Amino acid sequence: MDETLPTATVRTRVTVPLRFPDGYVTTARVHTFHGLVDGREHLAFGLGEHADAGPPLVRPHSECLTGDVFGSQRCDCGPQLREAVERIAEAGGYLLYLRQEGRGIGLYAKLDAYALQDGGLDTYEANLALGHGSDERDYTVAAQMLAALGVDRVALLSNNPDKAAQLERLGVTVADRVSTGVHLSPANASYLAAKVTRADHALDLPFVP
Numbered sequence: 001m002d003e004t005l006p007t008a009t010v011r012t013r014v015t016v017p018l019r020f021p022d023g024y025v026t027t028a029r030v031h032t033f034h035g036l037v038d039g040r041e042h043l044a045f046g047l048g049e050h051a052d053a054g055p056p057l058v059r060p061h062s063e064c065l066t067g068d069v070f071g072s073q074r075c076d077c078g079p080q081l082r083e084a085v086e087r088i089a090e091a092g093g094y095l096l097y098l099r100q101e102g103r104g105i106g107l108y109a110k111l112d113a114y115a116l117q118d119g120g121l122d123t124y125e126a127n128l129a130l131g132h133g134s135d136e137r138d139y140t141v142a143a144q145m146l147a148a149l150g151v152d153r154v155a156l157l158s159n160n161p162d163k164a165a166q167l168e169r170l171g172v173t174v175a176d177r178v179s180t181g182v183h184l185s186p187a188n189a190s191y192l193a194a195k196v197t198r199a200d201h202a203l204d205l206p207f208v209p
Contacts (some may be wrong), residue, residue, distance in 0.1 A: 005170055008035035008144035014045075020082055021071075022123065033148055036141045041100040044145050046083060050092025055094035055175045058169075059084040059157035060142040062100040062191045065107055071204030073185050074114065080180050084157055095159075096142050101125060139163060143170035 011032040019025045029046035038040060050056045061084060067077030084095055102110025105127060113126035124134040143166075146154065155176040156164055164174045 004038055004144055005140070005147060006035060006150045008141075010034075017084065020085070022082070024086060025084060026105060028085075028113055031145070033145060036144055038138075038141055040141070042099055042141050042145065043097045044149060045085070045088075045097065045148075046093075047089040048092040055153040055155050056151060056156040057088050057091040057157055057178065058096065058146065058151070059094075059103065059180075060098055060163055061090060062097045062098050062103070062137055065101060066110075074122045084125060084179055087157065091155075093155070094146070094151070095152075096145055098137075098139075100125050100137045102132070103134075104129070104138065105132045120149075135162065137162075139166040140170060141208040143167055143172050146172055 009136055013029055013031050016028050017025065018028055023152045025027075027046065029200060031043065031044040031046065033044075047183050050067045058145045060151075061081055062077075064075060064077035064081075066072035066082050067075045071078055088095055102113065105113070109127075109132065112130055113123065115130055116126035117123060127134050127136075146152070152171070153173040154167070155178055156167065156174045157178045157180060158164065159179050164177055168174055
């Protein structure tokens with residue numbers, strides 16, 4: 001059964017030129033919102049032009065300061081963000097930039113979890129050892145943002161089945177699930193393996209049965 005979704009509205013929309021370190025450039029229509037349930041400043045980036053009859057391509061992307069901004073290779077967040085912007089610009093749709101650092105536990109706690117991972121825990125075990133859930137992200141604001149933008153059906157750009165399940169429960173029809181690429185490096189191999197074995201992410205890794 002769908003959960004009752006509080007109403008959010010678009011607050012402002014501004015055009016922002018984007019440029020990535022590899023030279024890729026595009027333009028986004030950046031939306032802010034009134035009425036998001038957690039009171040945080042989440043953003044929706046409208047990219048490309050959606051001209052066909054199918055649902056827009058949408059990626060809910062959780063903020064990762066270390067990966068998105070500083071290029072940390074301990075995760076695949078930065079490469080996923082870069083990939084998502086280009087693919088959505090080509091297909092037409094939205095990137096939802098969600099302020100849910102560290103799977104919802106915050107930046108300092110995420111770095112505490114990194115220290116525990118250096119001692120042998122995986123990324124999910126480290127969150128639990130700190131007294132958090134293995135993944136505390138909530139996609140209610142993503143559903144609110146989509147509703148405010150007039151979107152009720154999406155092609156979801158994600159490897160994470162929990163995103164699809166939460167959006168469906170919140171009244172967003174996931175008409176298609178589109179996998180991101182596999183951004184594997186020596187520094188994030190164990191992190192990606194934990195995503196597959198602990199959270200059923202759809203990643204085709206050569207070393208995970």
